[in-house]
Amino acid sequence: MTSAQKTLAPKPLAQNSKTLLDDLAALVNAPLMDIAERLREAVLPYVGNSALIIFTEDCTGRPQKKAGAEEIISRVSVPELDQLRSQLPDREPWEGTATIAGAEHPVLALTSETKALVTLTAPQLPADPAERAESLRMLGYLWGLAARRIQEKVADAPPSYLLESRAASAERLRVTAELVDRHSTTLETLLAALRSNALDDATARRNVTDLAVKALVELRTVSDRTTDLVEEPVATAFERLREDLRPLMHFSGIDVQFIEPPVNGRALPGEVAHAARAIVRGLVLAIVEQPQVRRVRAQWDCDGENLLINVRDDGQGELSADSPNITRLASRVEALNGRMNLEVMAGWGADVQVALPLDPPPAPVGDAGGWGLAERELEVLQLLSAGQRNRAISAKLHISENTVKFHLRNIFRKLGVGSRTEAIALAHSHGMRAHV
Incomplete structure (x- = not known):
């Protein structure tokens, strides 16, 4: 066993009491962005793991909160976690194999009374039945506390968090929509070709058509699920x-x-x-x-x-x-x-x-006067803050998508931000939203 692996193994329960109060205090007082890290630190003495992932719809902008192995937390997706949650018993620990980060992993998963999900990959539990039961009990206690704190922190979130959350939600929806457009076009073209009478291998055409139809359905499901996280009937x-x-x-x-x-x-x-x-x-x-x-x-x-x-x-x-x-x-x-x-x-x-x-308030153009944006750059930023994609901005302003990208680079530089999400959050903090 390597030294890295040893850190994942649970410690004897007798050694846990001296650090439990410190871990509880850190968990209760953790900011939202750090709560997965604090929960993993509290859980490790009882259940070893390579990564811990929280999926909660209380945080619409960032429904995942993760800590642990980078190769897992950087690739895990909302549809994977949503699929796992749908298969779990209500608030009972579940052990098995699930698709996480695009690959099959042994996991230990548990839901909460707030309908949130925690997933531990490569779980390690004590061999002794009594200690194993106690470890699972402690996991349930710590996770229940963390889930409730997430809900409370979201309810008491400051305006800056709400603005950032809304901007992140809009950006995730934008990216998903772009992927759906791109892949839908590809798959629809593939379907048209496969249905053509020019292909004489009927069996092959039928089989591949079925695969393509299934892929389209799954892609649309991902899009719908993302939309559900951003908006709720x-x-x-x-x-x-x-x-x-x-x-x-x-x-x-x-x-x-x-x-x-x-x-x-x-x-x-x-x-x-x-x-x-x-x-x-x-x-x-x-x-x-x-x-x-x-x-x-x-x-x-x-x-x-x-x-x-x-x-x-x-x-x-x-x-x-x-x-x-x-x-x-x-x-x-x-x-x-x-x-x-x-x-x-x-x-x-x-x-x-x-x-x-239901919408952020519009603001007069003068509110953004200190940014030094040209008139066209301001128009692009207003459309961006309203959740428009490059293609839509291009069509509305009658300019090319390359020109939109050029304006966005200048906007990012003048605003001192590094991404669309940061630009949208800053625009929303000034009440900017175009009427589209």
Whole structure:
């Protein structure tokens, strides 16, 4: 066994207690981008592994959080993790072989109550049955804690994280769409050729046609799955809210009534959907702390530009806009450029209205004046910040794709950024979005 391999093996359980509290503290206090590394450090004394991968739809911009072997964490994909998650028992450790990073690997995987997934590649567990059971129990405990902290951190994320998350979501969708366009054209051309009567080998043509059709379906599935992570149907988002509040309804004895949003309402950006559920959960928790509350009503609606949230209770009207819980929720709403209004009626309860914009707000051109962009460069940046691809920008501005690339290089240099994602995030931080 090499020295590198030795670091992956679990230590005897008797040696773990002296570091467990430190590992727990590091995990609880870790920023979102470091939480996979901290979780792996906490898990290693119990379950050795070559890599640890988290897949969570709470973070729409970066649904994967990874630590460990570079050859695995640099190549693992969302469809692979989504496929693995669909096969797992609910919140029970599963050991087997799965396709990770384009190859078959032995894995240990586990879901959480937040529907997130953790996957450990090349897992190593103690041989002794009792120690093995204890190691799996500790893995479940640590993973449950990490999954819940991810959900809480996303709910309390600062505006800068929300902007970066939305920019990353738009960029991932753009890249996937470009891949779908390119490969769909290739495969459709292949299908046309294979269906041609000029090919006389019917069996070969049929077999290859079936393969090409299957490849097209899989490619479209990847595109649809990526879109699902970026946007969420409003009805689906509301149903997840209902599931989130079900335990509270069961144990508190309070009747929570849900007024469904229109099923054909506009899909919600992932950040808005997660924030809306967190806001309603927070409001309901603040409301049930009041005495004599028996009924709460939660309603969502959509006017095409905003998600409209209304939460009201039948208490004595003791909810205060100055309370820490309400102040924290108001900051969350403000981070998404939303509005929150609390009306309290003594003896009749409280009524909270929230409006969350579905799009970043447009900003006047003058807001970007300090960047020194030429008029055409500014037009390209506005279209880029709206999620447009090079081909679409080229068509809209009646310039070639090479010219678009030339303008983008100049924009990156003037903005001091190194990628499309960084440029989009900076543009969104200034409220820039073209109307396309």
